[in-house]
Amino acid sequence: MEINGYELGGIAFMTGEGPLWATRSHDGSEALLALFSPARGCELEERWRAWAGVEHPGVVRLLDVVRHEDGRWALIEERAAGRPLDLLIDTPALRSRSARERIVAELADALLALHDAGIVHGDIAPANIVVSPEGRAVLVDILAP
16 A cells, blocks of 8 residues: 555554654655544644654654555654664663763653743653664654643
């Protein structure tokens, strides 16, 4: 299935709003696609507009928002490289105090960027924090409060 040029792959993740489908952005990079009903999309449109303006390395980027011919909304976000924090707890990657403190500081800065844009994440949890291969913390699951 294709939605406005975005090919739906397999389900990559499940969120409280439903599945995130694997796709590719227009530049060919890995991305995720979420589908929303016409009514839910209208409810969240302002949030997505605000998110699109957030340029912060600790916040997953919103790449595109499109409407399908049937009225559904498709939201395309970058696919953050790395592993969710909940899978890294009690592993060597987080043993050092400095690694944990860096992640906390990066998350605080990312949250400040979201709040400055008028966005409340609403679900900060280890599963919604991806730690990149370089050790940078990135907030994900910003789709809806």
